[in-house]
Amino acid sequence: MKLKRSSRLVDITAFLLQHPHQIIPLSYFSDRYESAKSSISEDLAIIKDNFESLGAGRLHTLAGATGGVSYMPCMGRQEAEQLLGKLKEQMTRADRLLPGGYLYMTDILGKPEYVNAIGRLIASVYIDEKIDAIMTMETKGIPLAYAVASQRSVPVVVVRRTSKVTEGSTVSINYISGSSKRIQTMVLPRRSLKENARVLIVDDFMKAGGTMKGMMNLSREFGAVVAGMAVFVEKKDEQRKLVNHYTSLLKLSITETENTLKIEDGNVMERLSDCSAPIKNA
16 A cells, blocks of 8 residues: 555554564565655654654664564653552552552552553563563463563463463472462463573562562473563562562552551662663664
8 A cells, every 4th residue: 555654654653563572574564555665764763763752662673684673662761750650649548458468459450551551661671681471470460461471572471379271281399488488389381481481570469579489490490591570569578588680660568557558669760771772782
C-alpha cells in the first residue's frame, strides 16, 4: 500500500510498539509501503528522535544485508517517579496489611494500567540484558511476569508448588523459606527452559528472599543463567535478604504492633537505565 510519510510514520510506530525487541528487516517496511529503503530509513530516524526525546524507548538499527530495526521499550525517569507515586498512594491504606506481615495487592495486580506500567518499568531496568524467558512463582506473580514478557517478546515460565500431569516430566527441588524457615518444594516442567537460557526472575512480594533463591537454584538445575531479579514490593527487615542484586519497586515497613505500615521507594530508580543512552554492544 502506498502511503504518505505522515501515514507511514503512524503505521511504522504502531507496528514497532506491537513487536518490541524483534528485528524487523527494512525490506518489510519497504515492501509494505512500496517505498525505497532510503525513505524508510528517514522515517525511522524521525521515530527514533521522538522515542528518545519522549523517553518512550530506543530504536536500534542494524546495518548490513540481514539488518533491520528493533524497538526497545523504556520508561523515562519522570514517568517512573510518577508511577511510583501513584503506587505508593494506592498501597498506604492500613487495611492492606494482612496477618504475617503480608500486603493485600490483588486489586492493583488486577488492573491492566498498573500491571502493564510496572512491567514496562521492570523491562526498562534490564533493557541492555539479553533475556530469553521470564520466570515467576505461582500465582500472584503471573500477571507481572506476563507484563514484563510482553515488553521483551519472550515466554513466561511459571514455577509451581506441585507438578501437573498436563505438563509432562518435571524437575523439582526443595528450598528453605526465608521467613518461616520451613522446607518447601517447587517444580518446573523439563521443557520449560533450555540450557544457557538467560532468565529474568519476577515476583510480586519478597520477605526474606527464600522463594527468589529457590528459583535461582531451580534455574541452575536446567543450566540456565539468571540475568536479573525484580520484585514489586519487598519487606524492609533488619536481617539480610537471602539474595543480592535484585530490583525492587517499593519497600514495605511495618511497626512493631503491625497495625500501621509505611511504603517507600525501593532501589528501582538507582538501577533504571537511561532511555536515550547508547545501546550496549551495538
